[in-house]
Amino acid sequence: MVLCFVALFVFAVLGIFSAKYRALAGEAFDCVIRTATFRPCESKLDERLKATILVHVITFSPSMAGSLNKHFRFISFFFTALFFASMFYTAYASYNYAVYGHCDGPQGTGFCPFDLVFGDNTPDEVIPIIPGVGPVRGSGEIVLVEVGCFTCPYTKQTQPALKEFLSRHPEISLEFRVLPLPAHENSLDAAKASFCALEQNNYWAYHDALFELNDRSPESLIAVARKMGMDESAFRSCMGNEQTAQRVQLDKDAATTAGVYGTPTFFLNGIVMVGPQTLQQFEDALAGNPSNQNVPPGSCPPPPSVS
Amino acid sequence: MDVSELFQQPAGMAYFDSAATSLTCTPALEKMQEYYRDYRANIHRGAHRLTLKASDEYESVYGKLAHFFQADAQEFTAVRNTTEAVNAVALGLEWSKGDEVIVTDIEHHSNLLPWLRLKKQGVLVRILESDAEGRLSPEKLVSVISKKTRLVSFTACSNVLGGTIPITDLASTAKKAGALVFVDAAQYVGHHPVSLKQWPVDFLAFSGHKSFGPTGIGVLFHRKNVDLSPWFVGGGTVRDVSLSDYNLLKHRERFEAGTPPIAEWLGLGAALDVINQIGYSVIQSHDQKLIAAMLRVFQESPHVTLFGSNQAEEKAGAIFPFSVKNVPHHQAAVMLDQLGFACRSGHHCAIPLTKKLGVPGTVRASLHVYNTEEQVTRFGEALKTLAALS
């Protein structure tokens, strides 16, 4: 009867597609309820499944079928536990993938199988964004364009390496294009706020501060601006202003057109870099040797409109 | 007589579930199609050629029954199945408080529940107990029967055990005590001849679908001299009707209310013809061969427990209830299905008997004239395969 738990789940999912499995899911459900109330399972679904499995095993190994038959309860308990554990981890990983773009969460760097399913994450498909629109840090001739999101842990993670790289290379300036990701709370508010800081000529200090905030609610964003000496009422009205929203939209559209599929994404001399970068990777790109980026170690997935 | 030409065997599997329902013979299928195609009309109504032809065909089956069972054509009534026949008699007899009915402990629910329901009318149901192998004895019946016994009802062959029943001895013991006799011949008619001229029984019932015929049709035999009220009334049962009363037709016509399953009735007639064509002697000797072969298989399978008698001469039907060590009955049946055998599992509508056997259920292999010894050999191999699980 343990099998019924598994069967219920599996058939319930299959039942979405087929009436046959809906009926089986019904049986499994009845069986689960009966098991939970300590009554024998009436539908015999478990015996049917067990018989079908055993017939297949018995044809190539009677002795294995024998011990499977004997210990079936124990084995099915084991698989049930395994099933639920894997269900749990799949759900957890799906959540991470949806929110952070990686199965292992914001700090994840290992292999994530979802990339194989959902992401054809080859940077080649991304077309470099031409600089000249966003706020620029530094005065170097070579422009490193970054598409980032203030609430993306990967964008934040790259900040130190990026700063170090810029300080080592005065010939490079940074142009930041914002791509707020709806999966993150207040990311749109943060993006708007950054442009309001730009209005008051305070962009980069505010930009850096945004990554450090825990609370990016509009009130908190305004409070930070005030602390940095900006005009609060102008900032407040800027936040609600249609032009500001359009400004954000402009960046989003640029990212969409370029095919950006995660933040941060960097463009340097025609080389595309997706995901958090190390100083060395920036250096390599500058030298014209893009490091192997086929499976990025993690990036924040884009909103649906950008994918 | 090439029996295999009379039946279409299911593809890819040996049909070992004839006690649940037999295969339908091809002539029965053809007869039903002939009716629907060539003279589909209601019976006993109107004057056109089609209804006359349909009525003739319909009536001819009563003649066949009369000949087949050696009784009067008026004594047969079309019912849906054995279950309906038992209910018809239980509902159609006049009961008085204190009346007793005797049934056995090996009955199918269909020959138990209709009698148990009479409790509400003050009727007491007494049980004739079988021995450990399911044998019934007339001596035991004598000890249960009394002046109060109105009716004794028993199966001619248990659908679970398939053992031989001393039908005429039980019946005459009951008759001697002044009781009516009902015989449930559902499992019997397909395998053995019945002579109602010689059998001292008042009622007998069987289902078409267990005797090579279609489903939805059965026969109730009821002796003319026994008063029985119709359980249903309506169209086709009356001589005259006013808005306040009605006058029923005589004999069997009063019992067949409404349009009967005409095609099925004709199909049943064709099935009886097929039994005649094959011949009971051929069926019986073939059964005996299958029974002997099956008993050998069980003897060679120490991991399998056979219930009921394991003596060939004590088996009236090729019916074998068994269990496989360490394999629940349902699981065993599903595995046998995968190995190519249609067997039934469970209590086979005889929960009291299954309880008496002391098991939650059994697997049942039941064979008929269209099964072969080669299939039995393969069945033995399939049982051997299951030995790995024990």
Ligand SMILES: Cc1ncc(COP(=O)(O)O)c(C=O)c1O
């Ligand atoms: C001995 C016996 N009696 C009665 C019945 C009931 O037959 P039906 O289901 O055709 O009414 C069966 C059927 O399994 C049977 O085997």
